[in-house]
Amino acid sequence: MTAPKTPGWLDWHADPSTPRFRLPPGTVDAHCHVFGPQAEFPFAPERKYTPCDASKEQLFALRDHLGVSRNVIVQATCHGADNSAMVDAVRASGGRARGVATVRPEVSEAELRELDAAGVRGVRFNFVRRLVDAAPHEALSTIARKIAPLGWHVVLYFEAADLPELAGFFGSLPAPLVVDHMGRPDVRKPVDDPEFGRFLRFVERNDVWVKVSCPERLSVSGPPALHGERHAYTDVVPFARRVVTEFEDRVLWGTDWPHPNLTDHMPDDGLLVDYVPRIAETPALQRKLLVDNPMRLYWPGETA
Numbered sequence: 001m002t003a004p005k006t007p008g009w010l011d012w013h014a015d016p017s018t019p020r021f022r023l024p025p026g027t028v029d030a031h032c033h034v035f036g037p038q039a040e041f042p043f044a045p046e047r048k049y050t051p052c053d054a055s056k057e058q059l060f061a062l063r064d065h066l067g068v069s070r071n072v073i074v075q076a077t078c079h080g081a082d083n084s085a086m087v088d089a090v091r092a093s094g095g096r097a098r099g100v101a102t103v104r105p106e107v108s109e110a111e112l113r114e115l116d117a118a119g120v121r122g123v124r125f126n127f128v129r130r131l132v133d134a135a136p137h138e139a140l141s142t143i144a145r146k147i148a149p150l151g152w153h154v155v156l157y158f159e160a161a162d163l164p165e166l167a168g169f170f171g172s173l174p175a176p177l178v179v180d181h182m183g184r185p186d187v188r189k190p191v192d193d194p195e196f197g198r199f200l201r202f203v204e205r206n207d208v209w210v211k212v213s214c215p216e217r218l219s220v221s222g223p224p225a226l227h228g229e230r231h232a233y234t235d236v237v238p239f240a241r242r243v244v245t246e247f248e249d250r251v252l253w254g255t256d257w258p259h260p261n262l263t264d265h266m267p268d269d270g271l272l273v274d275y276v277p278r279i280a281e282t283p284a285l286q287r288k289l290l291v292d293n294p295m296r297l298y299w300p301g302e303t304a
């Protein structure tokens with residue numbers, strides 16, 4: 001028995017276009033997920049949504065179609081702290097994927113070492129209320145202390161408005177920090193609004209890595225990456241461009257495939273690739289964003 005999808009669920013784009021922008025060789029998609037397949041890897045009882053299936057084979061097919069070389073597969077909240085689907089995908093990639101896991105504070109050193117051997121390099125802490133029940137900071141600190149000796153990092157997912165109350169806690173964590181989706185700025189505000197300024201200062205002070213991902217989720221006025229649109233998500237561009245130019249050595253890019261919980265539209269992933277040169281405008285910035293930075297974080301010592 002498999003659970004039905006959340007009503008209104010949008011499935012990933014079945015026929016993405018071929019990008020016009022040629023990704024540089026060695027490009028890493030540093031933020032993507034697998035869902036199930038549910039029949040093989042059931043979703044977690046505590047999940048807040050039930051998605052469509054999005055298997056490792058389908059992820060790897062998209063990787064090849066887009067011209068991506070490697071993936072970082074981030075544990076999706078619909079799988080809770082059961083990392084088996086993500087780990088199965090990372091193991092099946094032949095070294096071309098790394099993973100970011102969700103673990104509980106009681107996780108043992110042996111379990112962490114097994115995840116590390118499989119290719120996991122970080123844990124994700126999620127503060128987005130519609131996705132997870134709140135976790136006490138003490139429990140998260142315990143996890144951070146356990147993973148730090150492995151050289152892992154902590155991936156943080158939060159909404160911009162919550163940063164003031166979370167920043168002190170984030171700064172206390174004993175591991176490198178990576179922020180998902182630019183800390184989810186409100187793009188209706190100007191790029192030099194104090195709220196985004198606060199985020200940029202947080203990044204600066206704590207040497208934070210930033211994923212300039214998810215324009216499709218952050219955009220308010222679009223236009224969506226569909227039907228050959230050449231200027232998708234124009235309202236998000238100034239925010240991403242600002243982060244890419246200020247922190248060129250600590251920015252990462254990812255597709256966010258299979259795009260959980262979008263309710264408005266499902267982007268054409270080929271057009272999401274075509275968005276990249278609008279936020280990283282020179283070949284040098286593109287190479288750092290797409291290849292050099294993610295390689296340093298996830299495949300240190302290896303050449304692309």
Ligand SMILES: O=C(O)c1cc(C(=O)O)oc(=O)c1
Nearest residue numbers: 075076077078131256260261
């Ligand atoms: O793990 C998830 O469930 C998840 C959800 C969302 C979102 O709904 O915003 O974004 C993500 O990057 C990952």
